[in-house]
Amino acid sequence: GAVVSQHPSWVICKSGTSVKIECRSLDFQATTMFWYRQFPKKSLMLMATSNEGSKATYEQGVEKDKFLINHASLTLSTLTVTSAHPEDSSFYICSAIGQGAETEAFFGQGTRLTVV
C-alpha cells in the first residue's frame, strides 16, 4: 500500500510552547489529508480535513486557532499545536488519500505528544 510518514514519532514539549507535526505522502499525491487524535484506550477522533491549497475544515468542538493545519503541497500537511497544555497530550495521527474513485485512506504511524 501507499506510504504516509509522520514526523516526529514522539515529542515532549513544555507548556506554552508550540509543536509542529508533519505528515507526508511518500509515493503518491494526496489531494486530501485528515488529522485525528486518540486518547488512551479510546478510538480515533477526527479533528480536521485539509485540502491542498485551501483552508482546513475543522470538526465541531475543535479549536482552529489552537490546532493550526497547513496543506501547502500535495505531499505535505502540518499540524501545529499552539500554546500547548498538558491536556493536549495525545496521540495524533494523519491520513491521506490520492485522486480517483475507490481510493482508500492511508495512515501515518502517529505522533505521541506529551506536554509537561
Add this chain to the structure above:
Amino acid sequence: DAKTTQPPSMDCAEGRAANLPCNHSTISGNEYVYWYRQIHSQGPQYIIHGLKNNETNEMASLIITEDRKSSTLILPHATLRDTAVYYCIVSRVEGKLIFGQGTELSVKP
C-alpha cells in the same frame, strides 16, 4: 455517514479463522464498507473495502449481506500478529473515516 455496531471484544485461537461481524443497518447506496485495524500505538492499517460484492485480498475476505446491512471480515488463519483493534467504517468515497469503538481481537496460542 452511517453508524456501525461491532462487538467490543473477541478471542480467536491461533491458526483458526477469525470472523468479525459488523452491523450497518442505515447504510446508504453510495457508501462503502471499510475495514481497518490498529495495532497498539501504531496508525491504523487498511485491510479491505467493498460496496456490494464480496471481496478478497491477501489479508482478508469481506462478506457483505445482500441487503448490505451487515458484513463480516474474515481472517482465514489468524496469527498472534493479528491481535489488534478492528474497525468497521461506512463511508462515502472521500477518505473521511469516522471511527467507532471497534472490536478488540485477541489471538491466543
